[in-house]
Amino acid sequence: EIVFIARETDADEGRVAGSVESVKKLKSLGFDVVVEAGAGLRSRILDADYEKAGARIGTAADAKGADVVLKVRRPTGEEIAGYKSGAVVIAIMDPYGNDEAIAAMAAAGLTAFAMELMPRITRAQSMDVLSSQANLAGYQAVIDAAYEYDRALPMMMTAAGTVPAAKVFVMGAGVAGLQAIATARRLGAVVSATDVRPAAKEQVASLGAKFIAVEDEEFKAAETAGGYAKEMSKDYQAKQAALVAEHIAKQDIVITTALIPGRPAPRLVTRAMLDSMKPGSVVVDLAVERGGNVEGAEAGKVTEVGGIKVIGHLNVPGRIAASASLLYAKNLVTFLETMVSKETKALALNMEDELVKATALTHGGTIVHPAFGGAKE
Numbered sequence: 001e002i003v004f005i006a007r008e009t010d011a012d013e014g015r016v017a018g019s020v021e022s023v024k025k026l027k028s029l030g031f032d033v034v035v036e037a038g039a040g041l042r043s044r045i046l047d048a049d050y051e052k053a054g055a056r057i058g059t060a061a062d063a064k065g066a067d068v069v070l071k072v073r074r075p076t077g078e079e080i081a082g083y084k085s086g087a088v089v090i091a092i093m094d095p096y097g098n099d100e101a102i103a104a105m106a107a108a109g110l111t112a113f114a115m116e117l118m119p120r121i122t123r124a125q126s127m128d129v130l131s132s133q134a135n136l137a138g139y140q141a142v143i144d145a146a147y148e149y150d151r152a153l154p155m156m157m158t159a160a161g162t163v164p165a166a167k168v169f170v171m172g173a174g175v176a177g178l179q180a181i182a183t184a185r186r187l188g189a190v191v192s193a194t195d196v197r198p199a200a201k202e203q204v205a206s207l208g209a210k211f212i213a214v215e216d217e218e219f220k221a222a223e224t225a226g227g228y229a230k231e232m233s234k235d236y237q238a239k240q241a242a243l244v245a246e247h248i249a250k251q252d253i254v255i256t257t258a259l260i261p262g263r264p265a266p267r268l269v270t271r272a273m274l275d276s277m278k279p280g281s282v283v284v285d286l287a288v289e290r291g292g293n294v295e296g297a298e299a300g301k302v303t304e305v306g307g308i309k310v311i312g313h314l315n316v317p318g319r320i321a322a323s324a325s326l327l328y329a330k331n332l333v334t335f336l337e338t339m340v341s342k343e344t345k346a347l348a349l350n351m352e353d354e355l356v357k358a359t360a361l362t363h364g365g366t367i368v369h370p371a372f373g374g375a376k377e
């Protein structure tokens with residue numbers, strides 16, 4: 001069976017769905033691997049590197065012969081038309097609000113898997129693209145902030161005088177936030193963080209940052225069984241805003257990462273809060289693609305709001321593409337491995353498998369995922 005690793009057609013996507021390691025692994029699983037020419041260039045992987053790992057270099061037309069297509073982004077209509085009916089396509093599908101695109105994959109007879117729907121259970125940890133990519137986004141957010149900040153982050157005591165340490169405040173201490181905390185600490189900043197989930201408190205402290213939150217009864221119950229945050233009440237939000245307003249005025253860099261599954265990102269930083277910060281301070285909104293945590297943050301732009309730089313880069317994992325691709329490719333191949341029969345070394349899809357059920361959008365000509373119009377059990 002043939003696995004095709006596509007070159008991403010989106011100009012803003014530097015990542016690739018295959019690495020040297022993942023090609024070797026696919027070969028050992030019994031697949032023939034075709035990599036579209038130039039697919040890895042923006043992730044610093046040369047065609048020759050893939051070839052050495054056992055892949056054949058092909059063109060987009062080779063997708064037609066593939067049993068499995070690996071991608072970063074959901075295929076376009078044009079790409080879908082180039083796949084054979086019955087092919088397995090695995091990507092970050094961005095399924096919410098994209099019903100038409102899902103229907104098109106169903107109509108084309110594809111078995112489409114959305115990697116971001118992978119359950120966050122122990123067995124699937126090595127396939128968790130949300131975590132692998134958010135971790136790098138958290139790191140990159142600090143690098144982006146440091147770049148825009150016209151001062152040093154660490155305290156430097158020199159013969160010519162002392163540079164004070166930057167104060168960094170991280171809002172939302174999930175996967176991205178915790179890595180942002182760790183990265184800012186490594187750069188010598190004085191770091192604080194907030195979250196609405198009590199479990200975050202200890203994690204923040206263990207990274208050497210100060211935890212700041214309204215710790216009332218609602219806070220104690222803010223984590224869902226799935227480990228995510230609930231949307232907080234108006235009353236809580238007001239208390240949180242008052243606490244944050246006071247704290248933010250003293251910060252040099254603020255990095256926001258707060259998300260609530262299936263909801264717009266909570267608004268955590270208001271224009272008034274931005275106005276209270278010192279000129280030259282930097283705010284990074286990692287939630288900008290989901291509506292934004294910061295008032296005035298613009299998707300895909302670095303703007304100045306009253307002397308404060310507000311960073312709203314899109315696709316932040318793609319800004320650290322070479323690293324992001326390595327981890328993403330590993331997530332994909334680990335998932336694909338679960339679909340390969342150990343005896344026959346052939347694809348043996350089990351639609352009843354927990355991971356397959358959670359991530360399969362389309363199969364056999366229909367939409368199968370209940371969250372996107374598939375039949376509920």
Ligand code: NAD
Nearest residue numbers: 120121131172173174175195196197227229257258259266
């Ligand atoms: P996320 O991306 O959904 O949200 C980022 C953070 O924002 C979360 O910590 C959330 O609590 C926080 N947040 C939401 N609303 C907020 C508000 N109003 N104010 C401040 N903060 C707010 O979260 P995530 O990074 O995907 O992680 C969510 C949870 O899942 C964490 O507990 C994480 O440890 C857990 N997790 C488990 C696994 C696993 O077991 N395999 C893998 C990854 C993550």
